[in-house]
Amino acid sequence: MRYQTVIGLEVHLQLSTKTKAFCSCAIDFGRPPNSGVCPVCLGLPGTLPVYNKEALNSAIKVALAFSCQIQEHTKFDRKNYFYPDLPKNYQISQFDLPLSRNGHLEIISEGELKRIGITRIHLEEDAGKLIHGSNSSLVDFNRTGVPLLEIVSEPDIFSPQEAFDYLTTLKNIIEYLDVSDCDMEKGSLRCDANISLRPEGSKELGVKTELKNMNSFKGVKDALTFEVIRQTELLESGQAISQETRLWDAGKGVTVAMRSKEGAKDYRYFPDPDLTVFVIEQEAVKRIKSGLPELPKEKMRRFIKEYGLSEYDAKILVNSRRDAEFAEECLRMYPGKDKKPVVNWLIGPLLSEANNRKLSLCGLKVDKQELINLVGFVEKQEISNLSAKLVLTQMIDTRKPAEEIIKENNMLQISDSTKLEAIILEVIRDNEKSVNSFKEGKTNALMFLVGQVMKRSAGKANPKVVGDLLKRRLTGA
């Protein structure tokens, strides 16, 4: 039997506000243990939580970017469970009146446009951090109370690759909104995955497992790929899938069932009496919506339309908001109508310099005007492409202007025909055989002769001009 994979993802996102969700402790992950805590986030008796305005704004931005409906009435609930990283013995979260519902995210997966439903995006708070020693576990409450968003997708994802593409698209949008670091390794973005299989064509969902402990997007993809194989083998041998939580072991490349099975979780949600309700005015939502930055999809469309970029090029450039802004400023500064030369430099030599140095495009800190000047030199054929790449490397290393580097290294191409003619005559004289084969119609011979001129000019001759001059001289045209 053939099976269809069905995946739903839950993403937890730390909002990068200055202070925690319900108290004024500064968020700073570098600080020593238990130095960023107060009676509120420690859950001491008699304290009163008050939600962070900025966190609510950020959350509404995210919800709007994912086309969710912001709910007019929203409230906080207590999710009750005991765990040492949770000092109050409940997490403040949202149950039946979440901030937003019914959104979607458009992704491109394996060349196809797909819409993934977003069930809900709600507000909650982070727990503390546990460090397990040999005889005891140590608790640091600095992270306790950091504002989180939970973004729950519909079970609309049908392959591990789609899950990966969903996550990269989601991260891309969040980065544009500038509301979170989105760093999975640092834990500012976490992802749990629900996965089940069903016979192809069936409408009913199969028994699912919940996967945790993945710390990269690739880890999510790998864990899901493993789980597809594991579940397929079980089903094909007539065994049942047990509904359980499984932990991804990245080292061994397997998922392992969690040992503690307390049966169904019973969180006994109830409205948090310490926090009053929120009524979100349409006017406020409109105001936030109008302040949203241009998102990657729109930016990509505009780049294609305004600057004549190919979809491929535009997609690369909008990968990061800062890079896209850097690229657009370069495109605007470039005087030519055809922007292709700049695009080629951005996603060619500049991007490879960035990759080599493990930096972003704008992280290279190349002066935009200097980059445009460099492209200008190449376009006017004043320097060769090869030299220009060397100039770029030096520009990054030394921060010197392009022109200065070109002059220092004597890189200007010789396009002056009188200077070139002398070399050309020499080459024609010394290469009788190739001259003759060109005259007999072997066009390859011309390339050889151009090469000889380039060699004698120490690479500085303009190959196009040389070719034209040679052709004219040999054909008498």
Add this chain to the structure above:
Amino acid sequence: MAIDKETVKYVAHLARIELRPEELDKLCRQLHDILGFIDQLSSLDVKEVKPASHILPICNVLREDEPRKSLSPDKALKNAPSREGDFFSVPKIIE
């Protein structure tokens, strides 16, 4: 609404409370009475009443995102039954 011993045991477990047998009997009776008392509410007609999750007529209580001083680790750990360095120390958690 009837409440049986199993339910009381279950709720006690969720709350991490250990009950002696005589306490279990007593709580079973008391919870039964309390729930019965609350149950009177279901005889009311609330068709015209808007759902409420809070009794106070206020909403949108928010604070500015401005940091204030936190406690020192020593103060934060002052009431901890056990500490190791500046960490709270708890019995070892597996997984």
